[in-house]
Amino acid sequence: MSPKTKTLLKSVLYSLLSIASITMASPSLAAAIDLSTSDTLGDAITSSSQATITNAVPDGRDDATNYNVSGKAPEQFLVNLETSLGLNAGTLGLDATEGSAIALKLLGLQRGDVLSFNSDFKIYDTINLDRAFVSIRNTTNIDPAQAVIRQLASGISSFSYTFADAGDYNIGIGVLDVDDTSFSSELKVSDARLTPVPEPITILGSATALGFGAVMRRRFSKKVEE
Numbered sequence: 001m002s003p004k005t006k007t008l009l010k011s012v013l014y015s016l017l018s019i020a021s022i023t024m025a026s027p028s029l030a031a032a033i034d035l036s037t038s039d040t041l042g043d044a045i046t047s048s049s050q051a052t053i054t055n056a057v058p059d060g061r062d063d064a065t066n067y068n069v070s071g072k073a074p075e076q077f078l079v080n081l082e083t084s085l086g087l088n089a090g091t092l093g094l095d096a097t098e099g100s101a102i103a104l105k106l107l108g109l110q111r112g113d114v115l116s117f118n119s120d121f122k123i124y125d126t127i128n129l130d131r132a133f134v135s136i137r138n139t140t141n142i143d144p145a146q147a148v149i150r151q152l153a154s155g156i157s158s159f160s161y162t163f164a165d166a167g168d169y170n171i172g173i174g175v176l177d178v179d180d181t182s183f184s185s186e187l188k189v190s191d192a193r194l195t196p197v198p199e200p201i202t203i204l205g206s207a208t209a210l211g212f213g214a215v216m217r218r219r220f221s222k223k224v225e226e
């Protein structure tokens, strides 16, 4: 085998190795969240892939159509809902009158992990509009007053949140009546995912492999020119 062929083979081998490292390092695989593992508070039902949450009472007296899905009443004492979600009293708004939610625990998150899901928020209310919310509370030595509350838009939308701190989290996703308790809304949550931040060591690994491959390619092209 001539030295040139040897160098060529080496270069091809290193390129293949670096491609292999990149392929292994690059996917930051999103893990599906099993929504059936969440607690339901008030009127909410879950399956592994979807949750449905309303603020409608079981006998349907607050609407012309009965939107209740579980036979359970929305939580009428908002402080109970807030406590179950790890929130301080009043966090969901002093204008909130009753509501329902699912409560998810996400443990051992890293800074940069991403929570995402699709939401479909149907509002059958016209006055003092109902709200859909996401509450994000880091329970690892972080003050409940630092909890993050996000509103979900009406209609179909996708939600995404990047965790700024590592820790264990309580996530609440729910629907609230505002100022009154009548006329309801329905929130459907689907495709909930947790996407881990890429491991720094993996990024370093693929960067090194990429650099190494580039060096070998440069060496090889030099050899050809010679």
Ligand SMILES: [Ca+2]
Pocket (backbone or CB within 6 Å): 125, 126, 127, 128, 129, 130, 178, 180, 182, 183
């Ligand atoms: Ca209303």
Ligand SMILES: [Ca+2]
Pocket (backbone or CB within 6 Å): 055, 056, 057, 062, 074, 098, 177, 181, 182, 183, 184
């Ligand atoms: Ca209601």
Ligand SMILES: [Ca+2]
Pocket (backbone or CB within 6 Å): 125, 128, 129, 130, 176, 177, 178, 180, 181, 182, 183, 184, 185
């Ligand atoms: Ca309402």
